[in-house]
Amino acid sequence: MDRREFLASTLAFGATSLTGCANPSVPPLPPGALYGASLDLGHRLREPNFPLPSETRHVPVAIVGAGIGGLAAGWKLAKTGFADFLMVELEAEAGGNSRAGRNSVSAYPWGAHYLPLPTREATAVRELLAELGVLQGDPRASQPRYDERYLCSTPQERLYRNGMWQEGVLPQAGVSAAEREQYRRFYALMEAFKLRRDQDGRRAFALPMALSSRAPDLLALDTLTMRDWLLEQHLDSPHLHWYVDYACRDDFGTGVGSVSAWAGIYYFASRNGEALDAASDTVLTAPDGNAWLARGMAQSITKRVGDRLLSGALAFRVADTGKQIEVDLWLASEQRTLRLVADQLIWAAPLFLLPHVLVGHEALKAAACSYSYAPWLVANLTLSRFPEDRTGAPPAWDNVLYSGPGLGYVVATHQQMRQRPAATVFTYYRALNEMTPQQGRKLLLETPREDWAERILSELERPHPDIRQVTTRLDVFRNGHAMVRPLPGMLWGDARERFANDGVRIRFAHADASGFSLFEEAQYRGVLAAERTLRRLGVKFKSSLV
Amino acid sequence: MNHALLFSVFVVASCGLAYELIAGALSSYLLGDSITQFSTVIGCYLFAMGIGSWLSRYVERNLVARFIQIELMVGVLGGFSAAGLFFIFVWFSSPFKLALYLAVFGIGVLVGLEIPLIMRILKRDLAFKDLVSQVLTFDYLGALAVSILFPLLLVPHLGLVRSGLLFGLLNVLVALWALWLFREQLQHAGWLRAQGLFSMLVLAAGFAAAGHFTSLAEAHLYADEIVHAESTPYQRIVITRWKDDLRLHLNNNLQFSSRDEYRYHEALVHPGLSTLPGARRVLVLGGGDGLAIREILKYPQIESVTLVDLDPAMTQLFSTAPQLRVLNVDALASPKVKVVNADALLWLENNDDVFDFVVVDFPDPSNFAIGKLYSAAFYRLLEKHLNAGALAVIQSTSPLYARQSFWCVVTTLESVGLVTTPYHALVPSFGEWGFVLAGRRAYQPPAAYTVDTRFLTPEITPTLFQFPKDMARVDAEVNRLNNQVLVRYFEREWRQVIR
């Protein structure tokens, strides 16, 4: 390689961008479909007028909702050899926010798409990864080896800003020395939080969060917003604020000005997992996002105790009779109601449904009413080839956009063992955090797919001028109550505590019980609820959580 | 007449801004750092306009004729600015900045002359108050129009080179129009008209030829005659010839020179294969030029050679072009050779065949897509395709220029449990080049060669395995898909070489 070659490569680039394309015609919008969490059924919960049960079935343990939380509960029960349970799921398949789609090009996520290297305290996550063969060797090792097919290939992320791509997401080009100094100070603060432990040896910000220190100065972080905390630390760099805002939107669907400082810091200070064969900031991912984890748990259950999933079943009434729990299910395909009578219930569906579903338990319902949820929009764009790219860093797995309403997109084919796939799928994410959640949900309900398609394409057109030419399909998924918002007071307030506590017959196994929606949290809540249930039933088990 | 002149103010102003934007955008594209480029270009331009305005006082007679000539000059200079600068960048690189600011300055001076001259022409018929108000209004309106059209329409649909030429044409049209408007007052109108038409012709020709721009510029990048050039979905293949020297370039990287490629391919194949008298089945990954296969086919016991190369255009070219078939002795046409056009990673994953000897001859790891072909994951896959006593040989860039890169390949091969034997050979057109033999057992260099060679002899063979001090082993990380350290080493080391 000499200078001529360098010039030649510049020329190759320059030629395409300088002569431009001569075809001014805009291709028509690509076809696609508009999906969503079974909206009409969900809305029927508001004024339930379902028929009386045509059948009553007894089941010792009922699990409502087969997202990560519900599946994790079932997984733990099944691993213990306890087979007397049934998971009921509204949708046609399990997985919840960790579901995926698939077409001839690739599998692709409809929601969750990565798992950071698990922390040491995330024992249940490690146990699961070891069972799935992705964590190799001792699951409790401080630096386990991971199957490289799941370790995100380099480059993991890049940022599109000021007309070009840079490596990494923290803005670099044109950032002043003073702002860089703030970057350093911010990271030093986070590093200190990462290392801090209390007298009992608990980490300041543990993942799962339930294992975190309860030191008053740490819990006090839950009384202000992340933005206010940054400003209190004299961190006012606009680029740093953008970055932290991005992180909050990405993980919590809520901006830096609304998120609790405890949650904001948790994003940066809780993840300390390490690997023998990867840098500590590497994430685990797969073409189908996190759906392989959901599928892994579902298959583990089936293998051990057989099929325990009743799908297409909407739980619309839960009544505690004082001895048992009645769970009324609307089976849409059969157009009838089935009543489950369970000794124990694990509620693994979102908590905002409780006021519409639960009979009695007024305190719980009141607590659920204090929850706020972020609406999200996810789109999958099937592309006939990689689109043309602006200058700078090469395509990464996660491609973040500095300005614009969306967060960016992840590339489903990134992990494929091939040099560079011709066709691919981009999964575009947008948290509707620039408006109130109610406005966001209204927008989701009212906006037709074509409008979203147009908006998304024109947003992606900036980094990829020919995105319209190569997009062969654009499917949109809207999720009005996608994830709980960790607003100040939410995480360490009484309301959430109620759902984290053990119950007599009802336990909660949704990420909502942690106050934010992450795989590790949902799985922890599921395993915890299962273990508490087993304990209540007097079944011996080996805990996954110690 | 006044309206016509005011309209020309509008056009002149649009053109002026357009050249400024084009220069700013071009330098940002080529040099990066758009903030610096735009601000220095705009600064230089405005300053030059100031000088132009000041100079306008020295234009005393023949205002209209001067105006027309200035228009023509702006048209040609501005119109060709993008194309010209681009060519200069491709040819010489270093005086690019000088040329850029000279061009910007020149255009700025000329544009700076325009408005004062128009004002003085119009002065004859307008009151000062109206003159200033109207001229400046159109001046700013013109700027507004271009500032909106430039990013939305012109750059995306025409590109910088053609946009520049388009504005050049507009300038010339204004000049021709002025020529017509003032035809009665002008002396030498015919001469001016000839100048105008000539400028227009040149610009129009430039506009029409803008499409051939890439190939023209490219032709100049290669000093030698281009005998074949094609862009495939995977790469740009260029073959050049100078006297009897044929050279293959992929994405502008030299792959071989026919003068010394025998050294490379002998070194690639024989140290390994000549120690495997029992070898029957050979796999070649990459190397669609068939030159490694030419060496492999020298061993009569070889029964089959499977060639996996991503690009059908490569294997097609090297099995059809007469000169290239002479070079590889028509290796690709041998009945023993099976050509598969596939992604090597995918092919290894989906195929169960095992081989006695494998040649891994990929381009250097200069980007992440190719870097994958040097990863631990790749070698783990490769290992599954090796017979018990088999050897693989991997071309692994230069241990001299890219020392850590070379040893990174060795370390990576070892990380998947393979026993490695690194060696090197001098290939003049490349420099000192490195290879690694890998297998499950220790390797012994051959004591003799049973096939014809031009470069290798049993006597020099042991020296290939000796690494002098400046190429001796250095520590390197394992190249994994999730770190791609090799691409980073490679980039760093070659950047130092180029500097």
Ligand SMILES: Cc1cc2nc3c(=O)[nH]c(=O)nc-3n(C[C@H](O)[C@H](O)[C@H](O)COP(=O)(O)OP(=O)(O)OC[C@H]3O[C@@H](n4cnc5c(N)ncnc54)[C@H](O)[C@@H]3O)c2cc1C
């Ligand atoms: C767009 C998006 C991206 C995300 N990305 C990530 C990521 O990259 N990494 C990460 O760790 N997390 C991510 N998350 C968070 C994700 O929500 C969690 O990882 C996890 O999937 C939550 O699991 P859960 O079981 O708590 O909840 P859910 O997924 O909400 O599961 C609840 C289940 O209950 C079912 N259900 C609801 N109501 C009823 C009813 N009445 N009757 C029966 N069933 C019912 C639902 O259909 C669903 O299957 C993302 C979330 C979203 C929305």
